Amino acid sequence: MAYLKINHEKIGAEEKQALIKICPFGAIVEEDGKLNITSACKTCKLCVKKGPAGCIEFVEDETAPAIDKSLWRDVIVFAEHDGAQVHPVVLELLAKAKDLTKQIGHRVCAVWIGDSAEGAEELLHYGADVVYTYTDAALKDFSVLPYARVLEDFIEKKKPCAMLVGATNIGRSLGPRIAARLRTGMTADCTMLEMKDNTDLVQIRPAFGGNIMARIVTPKTRPQFCTVREKVFSAQERTDAAMGELVEMAVPELPEGSVVNSVVKKEKLQSIADADVLVVAGRGVKKQEDLEELRKLADLLGGQLACTRPLVEAGWMPAHCQIGLSGRTVKPKLIITFGVSGAVQFAAGMKSSDLIVAVNTDPAASIFDVAHVAINADLYEVVPLLAQKIMEAQA
Amino acid sequence: MNILVCIKQVPASSNVRVDPVTGVLIRDGADVKMNPYDLFALEMALQLRDCFGGKVDVLTMGPPQAKDVLLEAMYMGADDGMLLTDRRFAGADVVATSYTLSQGATAMGDYDLILCGKQTTDGDTAQVGAEMAEFLGIDHATNVIRIERVTDAGLDVIVNFEQEVYNQTMEFPCLLTVEKDANVPRLPSYKKKKQVDPARVRICTLDDFADQDATHYGLSGSPTSVEKIFPPEKNDDRMKLSGTAAECADQLVALLADRRLI
Known part of the structure; x- marks a missing residue:
């Protein structure tokens, strides 16, 4: 060993x-x-x-049997959907898969599991070369054992090189389950993906719980699993013509899973992930009342107020407003952070935003490493001035 | 009902960084604590025991000092603890960690229910629970916010998905990962601290496991490997606004107007 x-x-x-x-x-x-x-x-x-x-x-381990990587082909996206709509992360992963397969000449495929294949065809407009469908009444609602059996069947038959899964609650339940069954690697919450010529997928994510990034590879086993959160990558534009084909797969004998008694749709909360503009409050905000000024600024910009982990822990803001690895990943057109230090766990949740403006009194704050526009100043001075000047500009 | 809760000792501070010159990891302070997400799993287990009887044991893997996290759980009310510690477990990724825990769980006893926190604050992968269930060959559900009903055969749980909430029936034995804020965890009790016999923490090594093949553990049993660690990329395309706060505000408003953001 x-x-x-x-x-x-x-x-x-x-x-x-x-x-x-x-x-x-x-x-x-x-x-x-x-x-x-x-x-x-x-x-x-x-x-x-x-x-x-x-x-x-x-x-080094010399006895490990080497697998023939050339036998494992194609990059597969798990096509999570709710019966009516495919999850947005699926389209983003298809675009990324297209990118990854370019230099190795593999195809981009998707696996669709559900009680019907209605909606699967849509993926052919977003870069999928083949969409494999498994449909059965027993696969209507997500239950991990039957779903894992289907993926296992797919992998046995198609031997994919890599499998990209959305880092949703379903993806994080199903992905590791099947990765463990095959004793292969699964890297969670990748923020960057690259493909090597030998088809090793380079999975990059924050690691060791600190301000550190790691390049992780799965050199000796296949398929290579990873999860990626929504809005880390960008979807490609829908093409008018469907470019690939649908292939219906025979459903294997399914194990009995947990019985889903009821599914209740959640009331749709206004989500920071959908906002075009975000104003973010960090630990530099001294009192809960001061959030009001920031909220006003967000309103002026037609955006929403979000925050970092300490503010949620202090009970000042609800958990669904938190950006970062333990909160939401966002990708707005504009994000302005006030008094945010910029820990890597936070940055991982927002750094693909189009325009990042950071206001912080500490010139060495790591938020300035990701910001496009750096303002080394006190938020308590900048916020009222900014609000006033935006009002003037809009008038 | 016999319940096993898997817990982990994590660094109290997330202040770890790479020295840009030497490439060496720097960790400020060696303080450790129980992974905060595990508290909700432990509390859920203790409440179930309080209602239905049985036993709540705790399991962890880590260096010898990780024994403290088991004792802390016992001060909160857990019965017995097991620490999996062995040089051969070092360098484990998710697969090897989950496999080691599953071997530990089997060595420790027969459980109806295994509970885990939904993720850890140091790894943040949220995968160990699902992988452990696979290695144990039992069903699992993640992100459980509540237990709705308990029967002799199993339990009905409420599972939190992004857009939906499922009510599903799980049969014993099964593994659940517990959502943050599922309950209000109790504090360790001083009285229990006086009563707990530290000898109730059993220390286990690979020699105590059913599977003695060392290549299934630690670095050798890990399909993934870290090729390189590096500090997060800096954004070089950066504009620094200077001057007084008013001047900065002016420049920013001009920039936003220019980009049609206002």
Whole structure:
């Protein structure tokens, strides 16, 4: 098995301290005068790359059987729909899949599961070369066991290279379930995707719970699964002509899943994800009452007020107004942040917005790394002035 | 009803960054806490036990110091704990982590219900629950906001999807991930802290598992690998407005007007 090998003979007192210090997870410890690596290790390999040379080396797994990657073809999008409409993330993933398959010559396909295939044809106007449909009355409502069985059947028959799944609650339930069944990799909430010539999908996402991005690959297994949130990528324009074909698949024998007793449509909340303009309140806002000024500004701009995690935790704003990895992903035409520091978890939820304006008193705030327009000033000075000047401009 | 709750110790601070010069990860402060999402799962389990009897055990995987998170759960009312710790578990991705937890759950006992938080604050993947259920061969539901009804055979749960709310019947044994704010978690009790016998935390290694094949765990059992870590990209195409607040406001309004945003 692949592991980190400690070359004790090369490690003196100085190296020992350097190695203990370099591990960000505190996984290198001294036990009975010798270094040991505990299970806190996340195999970031920093000790190998940045530590004293040769002290710790990474020993590759040589026995792992290599799969023939050329047998696994096409990038598949899971076509989530509610019976009436396909989820918007599906169209975005189709556009991204088109992009990814260009250099490897694979097709873009979709898998449609439901009680009817009505609506599946629409995907052919958004870049799908083939839409595979599985229809059965038992597949009307989402239930993880039957749905996972269908995907398993599809993968057995079609051997896809990669499978892109929307990071919806359904996608996050079904995707990992089937990935575990096939013991293959599943990377959640990717913010960027790239394709290598050898068909390895490079999945990029924030990692280790910090201000860090990671490039993740699934080098030894197929298919490669990932989830992507809505509005991270852009859908392509609908083409007038349907470009591909629908292929009906035989439904395998389905396991009995949990019984869905009722489905209640939620009242549609005004969603920050649908707004063209967002004004965002961050921790720089001192009191809950001060949010009113920001709300007024949002109204003037024809937009909505959103916020960062601390404001939801403080109970100042409802959870559905939160932007970021634990909130919503947004992509408005204009987003203005006030007093937002710009943690990577927040930035991941908004950085594909068309125009990002940031107002912050700290010139070193990381929000300025993603902003297109940086204003290093106090929001309490800027907000009233801005509101007044917008009113003047609109008058 | 016997319930197992899976919990995780996470860094208390999310202030981790990459030194742009050396490429080394910097983590400010070594403080840890229980993953806040797990509190809702634990509270749901404790309430079920209070109503229907049975037992609530807690399971975690991590370094030896992760024992603290099990003790904290026991101060809140959990009965027994199990810590899965082994150098061979290190470097696990979602698949290897879920598999290790499923082996741990099996080693620990027979449960009607397994509860997990909906995600962790350090990994944010929200996948371990579903993968663990697959490895255990039991049904699962994610994002459960409420348990509506409990019978001898199973339970009716309310599941939160983006546009819809499902009421569905799950048969025992099954695994649920519990939505944030599903309940108000209780605080650890000082009295329990005095009573809890730390020996009720069992420490397990790979040697205690049914599957002894080390290639199924840790780095070797992980289909994904991290190729590279890097600081988030900076936006170079950046305009910096300067001057007084009034001057900045003027420039911004002009810019927005120019882009037809006002």
